[in-house]
Amino acid sequence: MFLSSVGFSIVIMSIWPYLQKIDQTADASFLGWVIASYSLGQMVASPMFGFWSNYRPRKEPLIVSIFISVAANCLYAYVHIPASHNKYYMLIARGLVGFGAGNAAVIRSYTAGATSLQERTNSMANISTCQALGFILGPEHRVDDSGRQCKNINFDEASTDEVQAPQGNIDQVAVVAINVLFFVVLFIFALFETIITPLTMDMYAWTQEQAVLYDGIILAALGVEAVVILLGVKLLSRKIGERAILLGGLIVVWVGFFILLPWGNQFPKIQWEDLHNNSIPNTTFGEIIIGLWKSSMEDHNERPTxxxxxxAWCLYTPVIHLAQFLTSVVLIGIGYPVCNLMSYTLYSKILGPKPQGVYMGWLTASGSGARILGPVFISQVYAHWGPRWAFCLVCGIVMLTITLLGVVYKRLIAFSVRYGRIQE
Known part of the structure; x- marks a missing residue:
């Protein structure tokens, strides 16, 4: 999980400039498909690896997935070499990288089977912490694996109820609800990390180099923030429970996107340099000479900002102030790791002691589907209608998700609690 997030964080902020450099025909809409291809590959691979891990040693799908990831990243590094169709090579490379990242289902399945109910939240939080450390290039973390169907590695008499043969059915309503919640959580973060580079370039007239640098710093800061938040959540969950924390996280995310809504009378700098026509401006001969002299002194390789x-929305949509943007980033950075962790922690508890490889595969596939649709959704809405419509729609989606959580709140309980073997 650490290595996967390291690779993802290295690439994500530079995809757009890299895509523009290797293929001039690529536009913002194609960027959405390139980013989504990663998740498409992960969505396809996750159920496969999950099913594989239920019947074979877990090290097999892990080794295969790592090999695929290495090969795909090598392909991505050299997509600039072909003479044409470079953007499609990038699309394929990112899809294969995502396919290799499908091993997340195996890791979570192993963790769920190797921990007791009381240990589950802490263990899942540790996995999320490793992911967050990957975003800030933290210390190396090695993920343990198990050869066969595992029992609780901390087995004792207090946890015997959970490892007995399950009696009762899994609450499928709760399973579907968590998949929907997890989908939305990944959807909103995927669209946020997709739009952050184009948004800052449009709002603050940053160059490509500045956007990659500053947005990379922001992403690293989010990783640091996530580590701190996850350490706090491990303690807080013992007092108020996972469901309440999940609800609080969604509310914080909603506030973060609400703050991003443009307001005021200040407008972004317009990139007039993109306009080219055959009209002759009404200028004097002296102004023409001065203009030619200035243009000869400028670096023509520098793209307009x-x-x-x-x-069209640039002409009437107010600018999103930098303080406004940074406040939103902080809030989303608080809410996302909380919601992400609580979603699959609750999911593993709802499933109970049964083998969870396939179920975890579907959960990961749900998140991957969100990471496919999120970039495509935001790139299309943002390009045509601007940030106001985009973030209004996101706020509406999050509000509907909060409503769904309220409806199924009482059903999101552990398998053992549901059948009265353990008190919540």
Missing amino acids: GCSIEQ
């Missing part, structure tokens, strides 16, 4: 006039 600002909000492109090709995006």
